[in-house]
Amino acid sequence: MLHNLSFRYKVPVRSSILILVTAVFVTVSLMYRAYDDMRRDLLFNAEGMSRVLVRTLVPAILHDDVWQVYEVIQSAYPAAGADTTLASELIMVLDAAGNTYVANQPKRFPMLSDPALGGPEFALLKRAALQHQEETPAVVDLDLAEYLYLVMPIVSDRVRLGSLVLGFPRSLFLPRFLTIAKRAAWMTLLSLAVLLPITWYWAGRMARPMIQLADCMARLGTTTPEHMRCDLYESQDEIGRLGLSFRRMLAELQEKHALERQIVVADRLGAIGRLTSSIAHEINNPLGGMLNAIDTFKRHGNCEDERTHRTMSLLERGLLQIRDTVAALLVEAKAGSHTLKPVDIEDIHTLVAPEAAKKSARIEWHNELRMPIDLPATPVRQTLINLLLNAVHAVEENGLVRCRVWARDGRLHMQIINDGRHIPADKIEHLFEPFSPLSETGHGLGLWVCYQIVQQLGGDIQVHSEPGSTVFTVVLRYGENE
C-alpha cells in the first residue's frame, strides 16, 4: 500500500517509522542497562547482607537454635513473607546436606524438606549451593528462573554448616522496566510531535519538484510538445538536473516535431509543384498547337464570316488566358537574367510605393546591399515584389511595412514585416500552396511563385506570424554553389 503512496506521505510515514524504531531500540537498551545496573546494585547489597547474615547465623546454627536463625533471616527483609501475594525476597538456610534448615517462606519451604520439591529451579539451586566451596558469595543466575540467587556457604572453623541462599524475584525488576518504557513512550510521542511537522514540511518541499516533474511528464503523453508549458524547479541537485534534462529533451522534441511538420509541408509543396509543372507542360504542348492553328486559320482561312471570326477570337482569348495561367504556374527561375545589383532592389521600392500610397501605408526601407550579388535579378525581384505587395495588402490604413535586405556570409537576406492581421497557425501550413484560399485579391499564386523561385534558387522561405507582426524571411545562398 505504502508502495503506491505519494512522496508527500511516504517521507513522513517513513521517518515516523524510523523514529519509532529508534525509540524502541533506545528503550530496549535502556532497559537492558537498567536491568544490569539493578542487578549489580542488588548483588552488591546482597553480598554485604549475606556476609553479615552468615556471621550472625553461625552461632545460632551451632546451637541449633532454628528459631533464632529464622528471626535473623526474617529481619533481613521484614516485608518478605508478611504478604505472600506479593513477590518478595527469598532467604533460605540449607543444611550441610542441602535440605532446608529454615526459610523465610516456611510454608513453601518447610524445615528439613528438600528444596528440590519446590521445583526444578530449586533442584539446580541446591546443586549450585552445595558445589560452591569458597567463602565468598556467588551469583546463581538460572535461565527462566523465578529468582536471581546469591549463595554463600556457612562455615565455622572450616566445618561447613550449610549454605545461605538469598533469592531476589525477577518480577521486582518489572516496575522499573515499566517506568522506563512509559517514559520512553512519552519521549517518543514528544519527538514525533516535534519531528512529524518538520518531516511533513520537508517531505512537501522535497516532493513538490518531483510531483511537478511527474505531472509534466504525464502530460507529455496527452499534449503535443509544442503546447507544453512546464513549471519546473530549478536547482543543481538531482531533481533540478532531472528537470533540466527533461526540459532539454522537451525542447529537442519540440524542434523535431516542428522539423517534421516542415518536411511534411515541403514534401507536399514539392509534390504539388511537380504535379502542376507536369500538368502545365502537358497543357502547353497542345495549347501551342491550337494557338498556331487558330493563327493560321485567321490568316489563310475563310474568315469573312463574322460569326466565325468572333468565335475564333473568343477561342484565341480563352487559350491565351490558359497560357498565361499555365505560364504563371510554370515558374522558371533561371530564365536568362542579369546579376542582381543594389539598384534592382531600389527599383522595387519605387514600384511598390504607389500601391502603398493608396492605403497611406508607410514603407520603412533598409537596403543594405552595396555590391552586385551573384543571383539572377529577375526571380529575386519578382519574389520581393510579391512579398511587398502582399504586405501592403495585409496592412490596415496607415499601416507599416518594413523591408530589410542585406547580404552576409554568402547569403542574401530579405525580410518583410507588416503589422497587419496575423495569420493563424493552422493556415500557415497551407500558405504556400497554389490558389491559396487566404488570398483575398488576385489568383492566389503570389506566395506559390515565391516559394517555387526560392526552392529553385536553393534557398529558404519562412513565415512567422503573431498578432501585430507577420514576418516573411527569405534566405538565398549565392556565389560558391553557382
Place this chain on the structure above:
Amino acid sequence: MPLAWSVQGEPIRIGLTPVFLDDQTSFVEDWRAYLERRLGRPVAFSQRSSYRDIMDLLLQGKLDFAWVCGYPYARYESELRLAAVPVYQGQPLYRAYLIVPSGDTATRSLADLRNKLFAYSDADSNSGYLVVQYQLLGMETRSGEFFRRTFFTGAHRKVVEAVAAGVADGGTVDGYVWDVLNEFHPELTSRTRVVSRSETYGFPPLVARRGVDDRIMREVQGALLSMDRDAEGVALLKRLSLDGFTQGSSSLFDGIRRMMAAVRGSSGAAQP
C-alpha cells in the same frame, strides 16, 4: 511526697523474662516506678532471656524476687518462697493451649502432629514445654521421637508467631498469653487455631528466694496484693489483663508437680 526522698537504700531486685512478659519495656518501667513509690525504696528489674538465667540469678542471691513459671517454682520449691500469684479471670489459674496454623483444619489433637515440626517456648516453662512432655508420656514416646523436629522460641508470643508463619506445624503456648494477644493483636492469633486447651494450672507466680528479709517480703507482698485497690495499680494490671494478685498457696501447683514427677520418672535423665 517527692520521689527523690522515697528511693533511698538498697534496691529490691526483681527478675523478669520475656518468655511471658514480652517486649513490654514501658510497662516494666511504669510498674517499677509504681512499686518504688509504694515501697518507698528503689526497685531494680532485671530481664533475662530464659527462666534458667533468672533462676540462676535468684538462687545465687543476685535477685530477691522473680516472676517465673510454675514449673521452675515447683522444681526449686525448697529454695523459694511464694510471694504472690496473679489473678486471671477471677482465678489464680491458667491453661496451656495447643495451637496449629489456621490453614490446618485437620488436626484434632496432639496425636495428629506426629512427625511434624513443633515449637516450644522455653524448656523451663510449664505451658510451653512440660504440659506437652507429660502428654507425650501417655503416648509412650518422647518428643525427640514423636516430632520430626522441635525448637524453642524463648517466648510464648514467638511460639504463636512461629505457628502463624508456618515455621512450625504446631506449638504449645500459655493460654493467658494467647488470649491477651487475641485481644490486642488479633491479626496474629487469627492465623493460628487453638486445637485443645489443657486443664488449669497455677498461674506463673512471683517468688522470692528463701533468704529474703521477712520485712521486705511483707512489704512487697502488701504492695502487690493491694495493687487492685488504687487507680494506678488497676491501670497497670489492666495493661496485663490481670485482675490482681493473691497470696496463693503452694497447692495451686500440685498439677505441675505431678507432671514433673511423671516426666522425670520416665526419662531418668531429667530435663534441666
